[in-house]
Amino acid sequence: MTTQSLESLLQEAGGPLDLLRAHKYDRADARPEYQPQQIIPVIPQEFSLWERETRSWREGVALFDQTHHMSGLFLEGPDARRLLSDLAVNDFSTSQPGVARQIVCVNDDGDLIGDGIVFHLDHERFSAYGAGFVQNWIMYHAQTGGYDVQATYDVRAPVYPNGHANTRPDCRYQIQGPLAGAVIEKLNGGPLGDVKFFHMTEMTIGGQRCRALRHGMAGAPGLEVWGPYEHRDAIRDAIIEAGREFGLQLVGGMAYLIGAIESGWYQAVVPAIYTGATLRAYREWLPANLGEGMSRLSGSQARTRIEDYYRTPFDLGYGKLIHFTHEFIGRDALQRRRDEPALRKVTLQWNPNDAASVLTDMLTPGGRDVRFLHLPVMCDKLDKHYDTLTLGGREVGNSAYTAYTANERSILSIALVDESVQIGDEVVIGWGEAGGGYGPNVVPSTDIVGIRAIVSPAPYARVAREDYRRD
Template sequence: MVTTNEAPKSLESILQGAGGPVNLLRGSNLGPYRFPVIPAEFTNWRDEVRAWKDSCALLEQSYHMTELHLRGSQIIPFLSEIAVNKLDPFPVLRAKQLVLAGHDGYYVADAIIFREAEDFVRIVGAPFASDWVLYNAQKSDYDVNATKDDNFSIRSGTREVFRVQIQGPNALALMRDVTGGSLPEIKFFNIGEFRIAGKAVRALRHGMAGEPGFEVYGAWDDQQAVREALEKTGEKYGMRKIGALAYSTTAQESGWVPMPLPAIYHGEAMKPYREWLSNYFLESVASLGGSFVSDDIADYYVDPIELGYKSVIDFGRDFIGRDALLERANNQRRTKVTLEWDDEDAAVVMHDSMFPANGMPAKFLNMPMPMYATFQADAVMKNGKMAGISTWPAFTANADRFISLALVGLEHAEPGTEVTLVWGEPESRRNTVEKHQLREIKARVAPAPYFEKVIKTGKN
């Protein structure tokens, strides 16, 4: 959601006025997502990135995550009609990944659900999941009440809880130390309760980039004491606070695509939702960039199968998109991989973006996060033909190279396969994109997650 001074307009009317979703998104001047409140760097982004590999990192999540709070006696039956993943059983103090699809099986959004009590869950993540769930809750007959807690990109003040993540090989030792040895045994994706600096907190046990981690949260007014304790204890474990630049590269290493384009911009089934969304929502002002160009918005969509969610889909019950997803599962065409960009080609693009040899520069390759749109789709080619789409690029200081996540045809997914990424945005209409020429960057297919399979093992 974004704030403007305009009277609300529905996304549907905005699309009609823009001449369709591709025209709207590829004409938007909104840049890539910027993490609010926290500085770009606390120290330097290279050592901050290396902290979650070599020591310990504190990642700030209090400000950029959208929360949706669901209360009522029928939360699970309600969510079971719109989520693709298994939600029963779902005991208190557990978490699950919420995956949402549209009626034709395309991906809409994902987030994490925290089961705080029998009648209370938090949905935490990018706003697209909360928006879709909120819309469905408002028109539902179930005993469910939904309240949205927007992130600090569009608001300020206080929230119900603060949220930080402790991550890295020293994370467990730090957490045991800061809790005075009273840290309970918390199983993966379970939520534990304990105290830090005398303050009651909860923590989701998970991992990022192949290492154990804890997502610690508690009452907003208790955060100063908790933070001070974490920082003081963290000194002996080499803990670094992670700024916005380093944070932006976490997803690429772990193999999670944070914000694919939600499949809401087409079709009659989604029209009521587009009429509910307004220009105050990110979905209405977001931008689409990159070298892949199509007049059909569906060509930019992805589905939960190719994103790697096949194993969590509960085909044993009905939900929005079930039959279409079953068909996609039986006829999968693409899969998620990591692309390792050729070092020399990337260096040439960087050089030519600043010192062009023929008067027309290459598209600037920003570090550590080269994205220049809300959603990005770069063409991946093999022998002159489309092989897939690359998205969410980054320079990772843990591997000292550019990588990106990509969806490629199954025939191109074998690690080591050589492909070509097209860098730049042809005939861009966006003021945020400088004049440039397209460039080709050689790339090699690698596993996803890249950290666990390549960086952590040292096998390339």
């Protein structure tokens, strides 16, 4: 079966809003990795208890298996660096092997397409990992832009029902938490040395030479390590054995995204590729069964234009990454827009009584038709989530990804707010589903219920423990 393009799917749906508000999983052209019911689970939802797993990166040490779910792209060739520089708002001209950096890409109008992490592996060899939007954007330009570069997808996917395993070049594990350093030192047979943040090193794990990236999560130290995919079990088992005396916890699917929300990571906005004549060729090239065609726009914030869901790098706090000293797609637009008012990222701590009222409605026949709470993570990571957010009755931004964290005994949401919102303010989240879609894929709307929340920093630091009255 030939997969249709994103552009043809948009025309079939009647426009981007009808497409993005629709259910996707029953589409005949959906790739298996976007059809959860067709996948044999590789990572359990829980290894022990998700509450216990959540506490591990705050109190001890956690092991995350990232082998299967992240999309990747390899670039190799004389023009690999130039390709990245032409597409990224940040400057890759000084990039050196052994260093990783964030990549942020925008369209001609300066609206965000996506971000990810680029690893400079060797002189002319890079890899990029993330949600997939940036990798697809890079692949398109690698194939159509006249660059001397070879681009190869490292496709996300676990094991398929027919028994054929999806083999990848590397397995990938993340070791995080206050005791991560002790586990890493034991694995390495001694101190790893002074590895700077977002720099790479090498170490032997389970008899296999692995590369490692120094970074952290929620303020805790850690490493991301990767090695030969065919030796993934040996590498994983060696990490588990080294971590046994330190109480290492394996983190399952239920707890995985909680740490991201605690860390203030805004997973993704709607990629700014669904409109505009200059992007039509990209939409015609882009297969409809990738993330851009499979993601769903959910939440209570209803707009009449898809552009109202677009965001700029300034809105997500990426302004410091922009280097106007090199030419890149969207450079002129970002120069014009850099003095415009921008949103900023915050964390919202839900009012316990308002959260409880949603649970009560879920358990009350004939009660409000609410959007259900799914503990611990309440927003599918394929969704691009936009809930209304008001202060004193005035809309001030949007609330997004939501989770319950046992570390704080709180429900938290990541949000983007305007400059009028201050830390400690009480805002109201419009919790619900605006609904929409087309054909047989319509998502029904729900009642929109108000959830009071305290504005806190991102990464999260609990405020008003003493002075916020819980009523």
